[in-house]
Amino acid sequence: MRELFHPNVEQLNLSSILNALGDPIRLQIIKNLSLQRETTCSCCNIDLPKSALSHHFKVLRESGLIHVRIEGKQRFLSIRYEELEKRFPGLMNSVIKNI
Amino acid sequence: MRELFHPNVEQLNLSSILNALGDPIRLQIIKNLSLQRETTCSCCNIDLPKSALSHHFKVLRESGLIHVRIEGKQRFLSIRYEELEKRFPGLMNSVIKNI
DNA sequence: AAAATAGTTCAATTGTATTTAAACTAATGA
DNA sequence: TCATTAGTTTAAATACAATTGAACTATTTT
Numbered sequence: 415m416r417e418l419f420h421p422n423v424e425q426l427n428l429s430s431i432l433n434a435l436g437d438p439i440r441l442q443i444i445k446n447l448s449l450q451r452e453t454t455c456s457c458c459n460i461d462l463p464k465s466a467l468s469h470h471f472k473v474l475r476e477s478g479l480i481h482v483r484i485e486g487k488q489r490f491l492s493i494r495y496e497e498l499e500k501r502f503p504g505l506m507n508s509v510i511k512n513i
Numbered sequence: 514m515r516e517l518f519h520p521n522v523e524q525l526n527l528s529s530i531l532n533a534l535g536d537p538i539r540l541q542i543i544k545n546l547s548l549q550r551e552t553t554c555s556c557c558n559i560d561l562p563k564s565a566l567s568h569h570f571k572v573l574r575e576s577g578l579i580h581v582r583i584e585g586k587q588r589f590l591s592i593r594y595e596e597l598e599k600r601f602p603g604l605m606n607s608v609i610k611n612i
Numbered sequence: 613a614a615a616a617t618a619g620t621t622c623a624a625t626t627g628t629a630t631t632t633a634a635a636c637t638a639a640t641g642a
Numbered sequence: 643t644c645a646t647t648a649g650t651t652t653a654a655a656t657a658c659a660a661t662t663g664a665a666c667t668a669t670t671t672t
Binding site for chain 4: 454455456464465467468469471472486487488489
Binding site for chain 3: 437439487
């Protein structure tokens with residue numbers, strides 16, 4: 415698994431985005447990413463088994479909220495901020511400000 | 514049942530709001546309300562049995578997204594726009610613009 | 613008072629999400 | 643090469659959400 419699926423901007427769907435955001439754990443992940451710009455999966459300070467975290471990362475990635483870059487053994491996560499801003503102006507700002 | 518429960522602005526919780534919005538049917542209800550300002554439950558143009566609609570109205574009301582005013586036999590629904598704007602500035606605008 | 617209207621609640625069913633441990637993969641390090 | 647690291651996938655369990663029809667409540671109309 416060298417490349418991961420990321421929906422492109424036009425494919426982004428508001429209902430899926432909001433659904434992905436509407437979960438306390440995923441919102442916490444987004445909060446962490448908004449403060450750190452990039453994180454590895456294991457640096458999320460969330461007390462859950464890695465398989466559960468992996469599940470939430472997948473939901474976030476497939477909804478288009480985050481980008482996952484593979485580098486060696488690690489995955490670096492980041493919010494797809496610019497693309498989200500283009501597609502849903504103001505949305506991520508108001509979300510992140512209010513987590 | 515003369516008065517319905519509506520959480521007050523301070524009680525509003527982003528995760529619950531986003532969770533309520535992260536459903537295609539409820540997002541459609543919000544879209545309709547954004548165009549009509551106020552609707553009765555039966556005027557939502559959504560093809561679902563009334564009990565299912567009632568469920569979605571309840572989720573929207575209890576999350577704080579909509580206000581329900583009882584008048585005679587009918588319930589008039591409206592988005593709690595001003596309060597939501599105060600609590601989560603910009604959020605509803607960016608959601609409504611992009612439904 | 614009885615019927616109609618507008619919607620809610622209930623209970624059952626179905627469907628979807630979350631969580632977990634264990635097995636797995638791919639890359640790095642000894 | 644073998645072990646370790648970082649994370650994914652799988653399969654099963656549990657939990658939660660959505661949907662439905664039927665019974666119900668409150669209000670209005672006849």
